[in-house]
Amino acid sequence: KQEVTQIPAALSVPEGENLVLNCSFTDSAIYNLQWFRQDPGKGLTSLLLIQSSQREQTSGRLNASLDKSSGRSTLYIAASQPGDSATYLCAVKSGATNKLIFGTGTLLAVQP
């Protein structure tokens, strides 16, 4: 059974700092991995999608990497801003089904 874990559960950084969020999964047989952002009480906004054959994806200040063999992904946020404050979720699409399995999330607070 696929399990997805995110570390840390919460993170507080000063504005301008670069930071890394971690995501690990137990079954390497995945179709893809997706990072989302969720603002309080809201839905999810897709940030980056990495296919199982890819190593990384970039969008603006965000860079996501994938190491399928070790069951890990990282989301790198450069030059963080207060507007980046949100919960960040990673989700893997299992190779056995077409379901997204979500991690526990990292609550990020960027202090001005």
Added chain:
Amino acid sequence: SAVISQKPSRDICQRGTSLTIQCQVDSQVTMMFWYRQQPGQSLTLIATANQGSEATYESGFVIDKFPISRPNLTFSTLTVSNMSPEDSSIYLCSVAHTVNTEAFFGQGTRLTVV
């Protein structure tokens, strides 16, 4: 991409009643899903909404409690039946064009049962 309109955005309901949540997509999509996010928790898949046939439910979720309709490739509804305070959650609709493409989410329905 896909733009998803989910209604209502929030509701406060009496226990024992039912609420139907609508999910409308701006384009035809192959896959539609319904998730639940309980307070302080991550997302859990309730079911896959299948066009023209019965939804596929995940373990722990049953049709009598969460009936789902999907009459076409752009619309689905989730009903939360005979509600109790334990059903208080955010319910989210999600779509994807194919197995290997990006998943998109609606803004969610925040349900409070009193």
